[in-house]
Amino acid sequence: MLPTxxxxxxxxxATLVVIGGLWTLLLTPLLSLPGSLGDRxxxxxxxxxxxxxxxxxxxxxxxLIMQFRWEKDWPTGLALITVVNEGALVWLLLSLxxxxxxxxxxxxxxxxxxxxxxxxxxxxxxxxxxxxxxxIHWRFRGGRLV
Amino acid sequence: MRDDTIELPGRGPVADRAPASGGQPGxxxxxxxxxxxxxxxxxxxxxxxxHDVPFVSVGGGIGSFVTVDYLRICGxxxxxxxxxxxxxxxxxxxxxxxxxxxxxxxxxLRSDSASCPDNIWGFPSYGIREAWATKSLKPLWHLLTEPxxxxxxxxxxxxxxxxxEREYHRIGYPETVVKGQVRMVRRRIGGGYFTILTPPxxxxxxxxxxxxxxxxxxxxxxxxxxxLPDLQEYREKTRDYGSVVNAYEPHExxxxxxxxxxxxxxxxxxxxxxxxxxxxxxxxxDRLGLQTQILHSFRTFVTGSHGPHIWMRRRGGDxxxxxxxxxxxxxxxxxxxxxxxxxxxxxxxxxYKQFGGxxxxxxxxxxxQMRRGRQQGWYQAFQGEIANLRPGPSGTVHVELKTDxxxxxxxxxxxxxxxxxxxxxxxxxxxxxLLDHGGAGRNPLGRMDVERSxxxxxxxxxxxxxxxxxSAANGGYFPGVDTFLGLQIAAQEIADDxxxxxxxSGLGPLRSTSQWWKWARGKRI
Numbered sequence: 001m002l003p004t005x006x007x008x009x010x011x012x013x014a015t016l017v018v019i020g021g022l023w024t025l026l027l028t029p030l031l032s033l034p035g036s037l038g039d040r041x042x043x044x045x046x047x048x049x050x051x052x053x054x055x056x057x058x059x060x061x062x063x064l065i066m067q068f069r070w071e072k073d074w075p076t077g078l079a080l081i082t083v084v085n086e087g088a089l090v091w092l093l094l095s096l097x098x099x100x101x102x103x104x105x106x107x108x109x110x111x112x113x114x115x116x117x118x119x120x121x122x123x124x125x126x127x128x129x130x131x132x133x134x135x136i137h138w139r140f141r142g143g144r145l146v
Numbered sequence: 147m148r149d150d151t152i153e154l155p156g157r158g159p160v161a162d163r164a165p166a167s168g169g170q171p172g173x174x175x176x177x178x179x180x181x182x183x184x185x186x187x188x189x190x191x192x193x194x195x196x197h198d199v200p201f202v203s204v205g206g207g208i209g210s211f212v213t214v215d216y217l218r219i220c221g222x223x224x225x226x227x228x229x230x231x232x233x234x235x236x237x238x239x240x241x242x243x244x245x246x247x248x249x250x251x252x253x254x255l256r257s258d259s260a261s262c263p264d265n266i267w268g269f270p271s272y273g274i275r276e277a278w279a280t281k282s283l284k285p286l287w288h289l290l291t292e293p294x295x296x297x298x299x300x301x302x303x304x305x306x307x308x309x310x311e312r313e314y315h316r317i318g319y320p321e322t323v324v325k326g327q328v329r330m331v332r333r334r335i336g337g338g339y340f341t342i343l344t345p346p347x348x349x350x351x352x353x354x355x356x357x358x359x360x361x362x363x364x365x366x367x368x369x370x371x372x373x374l375p376d377l378q379e380y381r382e383k384t385r386d387y388g389s390v391v392n393a394y395e396p397h398e399x400x401x402x403x404x405x406x407x408x409x410x411x412x413x414x415x416x417x418x419x420x421x422x423x424x425x426x427x428x429x430x431x432d433r434l435g436l437q438t439q440i441l442h443s444f445r446t447f448v449t450g451s452h453g454p455h456i457w458m459r460r461r462g463g464d465x466x467x468x469x470x471x472x473x474x475x476x477x478x479x480x481x482x483x484x485x486x487x488x489x490x491x492x493x494x495x496x497x498y499k500q501f502g503g504x505x506x507x508x509x510x511x512x513x514x515q516m517r518r519g520r521q522q523g524w525y526q527a528f529q530g531e532i533a534n535l536r537p538g539p540s541g542t543v544h545v546e547l548k549t550d551x552x553x554x555x556x557x558x559x560x561x562x563x564x565x566x567x568x569x570x571x572x573x574x575x576x577x578x579x580l581l582d583h584g585g586a587g588r589n590p591l592g593r594m595d596v597e598r599s600x601x602x603x604x605x606x607x608x609x610x611x612x613x614x615x616x617s618a619a620n621g622g623y624f625p626g627v628d629t630f631l632g633l634q635i636a637a638q639e640i641a642d643d644x645x646x647x648x649x650x651s652g653l654g655p656l657r658s659t660s661q662w663w664k665w666a667r668g669k670r671i
Contacts, residue, residue, distance in 0.1 A: 003480055071469070076289060134656075
């Protein structure tokens with residue numbers, strides 16, 4: 001992938017909100033989370049929103065790291081493996097009950113891993129290929145959609 | 147064709163500038179040759195028949211192919227397009243160059259998995275398709291771990307040619323092809339352009355035919371590849387064309403001579419072609435148990451990472467500058483693409499210089515071969531320039547080298563020059579004519595000056611437009627023009643511009659997806 005900072009942020013927001021949102025909508029009823037379905041959606045979508053907000057910050061870090069690369073590219077594998085640091089940070093904030101609006105400490109690790117890991121995978125799979133089909137200019141514009 | 151220029155497929159002899167004296171009717175007149183803007187009447191007076199078509203593409207190589215592909219997908223019918231070429235297929239010239247420079251169909255190109263001239267979306271990429279075709283996860287693992295655990299994944303040359311052939315038939319490309327050599331393109335009073343074509347001998351009753359079109363696309367490829375003067379001088383003096391060769395001309399005889407008897411070869415250059423030639427020499431050495439000794443001279447011997455500052459440092463070592471592809475990858479869509487797009491004049495030329503220079507990928511198998519060669523003493527790389535070449539005893543070549551260690555004399559059975567020198571754009575007569583009569587100018591790197599839309603600046607003939615893509619546009623707002631993906635990026639810019647002029651449909655998410663679905667099913671359009 002060949003992102004610009006602006007493109008990174010746009011792609012991050014669009015794919016997590018649209019693809020991640022749809023995936024979260026489908027997956028939430030299957031997750032073993034406490035409370036009613038409404039409560040569970042509140043938890044999962046808050047986690048998704050947290051990932052989007054923190055993700056925008058992470059993009060600045062990745063952009064900085066990318067500057068050390070002569071090619072100024074962001075290899076596919078890096079885009080996948082960053083699930084580790086991003087997931088860990090969100091989990092840490094949940095554990096510290098630092099995510100507003102939900103009782104983060106009550107989220108079981110298994111459900112979190114399933115939610116975070118699969119959402120990441122689905123979004124990553126979209127970005128590494130199919131995204132280019134409807135948005136044919138996207139890859140040549142550093143990931144910008146608008 | 148000048149004799150210091152390497153002959154490529156699809157390049158005929160240079161036609162006379164003077165009008166034909168008698169004989170075949172319908173030739174260029176002095177009036178036409180001397181006039182920048184032509185009227186319809188001038189062609190009538192010259193007896194040159196005029197055909198009408200909205201869009202013409204001059205060249206017929208991969209540049210024309212990907213542009214026509216894009217326009218066809220944007221809904222332009224084949225009847226609205228004509229491609230003028232001497233090539234039999236769009237990939238003929240490219241395949242020739244890759245084959246002689248030691249990339250036959252079974253070997254891998256230096257091209258990204260998602261640079262697919264047969265597929266404007268780049269999805270599924272070559273890597274995914276190879277995984278599917280071979281029922282193997284290996285290419286996918288390779289793509290996932292590039293460039294850290296693996297080299298950048300690259301497609302096999304044959305895969306690129308075969309897939310292009312499928313797309314060639316799917317879009318009805320052959321229906322657009324008109325065989326012949328383009329002599330010139332001139333602006334038309336009243337709008338659009340005239341393209342003068344010299345058809346093959348006997349194909350028409352006139353010597354030339356003209357196409358009147360609103361849009362013209364020029365994609366004539368490399369203006370020419372030249373032999374370096376020292377090489378040329380030796381060849382002309384000795385008439386020995388077999389021992390001192392450029393890697394872009396057929397030189398199989400050298401590998402055969404090394405199979406018949408052991409010998410020393412001098413390889414010159416630090417680019418991908420030198421890497422491929424070394425691989426061939428070492429592969430033959432390993433496979434056939436040969437005793438070939440390899441001397442390798444670099445004009446600039448790179449010893450480590452280099453670049454102006456910490457944010458722009460390219461790896462290097464053992465003579466080479468290392469880079470995955472022809473350019474830093476982000477010129478095709480990322481940061482560098484965005485940056486160059488904003489630069490003008492000297493600033494642009496300076497940035498091109500920073501990421502330019504000869505380089506090659508750091509492929510693991512090449513590193514292993516060279517390491518072994520250095521350890522066992524049959525591969526020697528050094529900084530050096532050829533000072534003189536003269537015939538040596540028993541068919542050898544005596545080479546005087548100027549190195550940083552002082553002068554050095556060597557006796558070799560062959561010199562394989564992998565440095566190639568791109569000729570000036572003026573060496574191509576269509577481009578020269580555009581500079582002299584078409585209003586075209588040069589960019590900061592001396593090539594043809596194009597806009598961000600790839601319109602050839604200065605050539606507008608309202609409501610017509612003339613575009614130019616490929617190597618001749620190098621130095622413009624978009625680097626990487628002479629690559630698969632670069633040609634597609636140019637095609638996209640051209641199609642976008644033509645869409646605003648109402649010539650074709652845009653590729654919004656719906657049309658793009660439905661067209662992709664047709665591509666995926668191999669449905670003819």
